[in-house]
Amino acid sequence: MRKIFALVCVAIALCTYTSCKSKNNDPKPGIETPAKSQLGTASTTDYIITLYADTPLLFTGYNRLYVKVQDATGAVSSTANVSIHPLMEMSTMSHSTPYEQVSYDAATGLYSGAAVFIMPTADDDAWKMEVTVNGQKVAIPVTVGTFPTKVISISMGSDNTTYIVSLLRPATWKVGMNDVEFTVHKITDMMNFPALDNLTIEMTPEMPSMGHGSPNNISPVSTGKGHYKGKVNYTMTGDWRLHLKVSDASGTVLLQDAFIDILF
Missing domain, CATH: 2.60.40.2550 (Immunoglobulin-like)
Incomplete structure (x- = not known):
């Protein structure tokens, strides 16, 4: 396991400097504005869960993330127990990345957190954001590109x-x-x-x-x-x-x- 972990660390470092066969070989950095960009949505028995970011694309490095929780009628919830967990599914294993757990922000009406993606999406590897609301979990696929400069x-x-x-x-x-x-x-x-x-x-x-x-x-x-x-x-x-x-x-x-x- 230690050898596998060492190899993964090397792969992560290399993917930081290259596209790692990214589906977004030359992404253009978005301009961050107060308007959030929707990344995806999923539903559980009781909730509609929508994931947002400051830009239409996520990039390697630090990304602010936001979650909106609505009940079955569409009413926005501010009292739910919400958590996130980023996960990359690779062909032979899975790994996470540094992230900051979400908390409710009354100013935006969203649950706010962040993830520091350590490698981009690749042809055979995919990121997803697991979001759990009051014990009900969904997985929202997200695409991560390589930022044009080393951030x-x-x-x-x-x-x-x-x-x-x-x-x-x-x-x-x-x-x-x-x-x-x-x-x-x-x-x-x-x-x-x-x-x-x-x-x-x-x-x-x-x-x-x-x-x-x-x-x-x-x-x-x-x-x-x-x-x-x-x-x-x-x-x-x-x-x-x-x-x-x-x-x-x-x-x-x-x-x-x-x-x-x-x-x-």
Whole structure:
């Protein structure tokens, strides 16, 4: 089992950089707007369950997800016990991915959560979102494409643990100071990807094509539940690389040079 798990980790890392024979070989990133995009719907004996996202397509990396629950009459429920579980069915095995459990958001009338997809949909492998409402489960198929730039970093740490660093994509970037946010998870097995808090992240922006960085950046700090927030200063449009040095609470460097690529 340990050998199989190691091979899966290698495959996940490779699929992050390639389409992995994705059905969406060159997906175009959607523009995130307040209007949610419906990904699919399914029904149980008592409920109609609809899955939404910020964009029409899901991508490798961090994706916000939303669930609407309606009873048989179509009335929207705000008191149901709702949970999600992303699952990829492969030809020889199944695995999950890091995700954030949903909770009800009164502002939208939806149950809000997220998933960090670690590989795209492939010809023989398919993602689905299992949604359970008051004990009644449905499975909604979803398609995951490869984002045009590297918004997720999957790499082996100095402690031989595989870490997943993912950028939360904003609707737009701008020249000047921008809020920036990441999540950090580790792989313990093929179904468990715990979020990590209390790490130290040193962020160094670089513009590779121009050979310079930028001043006045604020490295991300832990805000809980595996999230880290900081600020990045883009002095011009173009290609940017955010170098991330990640250390644990004792100061041991876990990742020397994880990185995320930005283009705007």
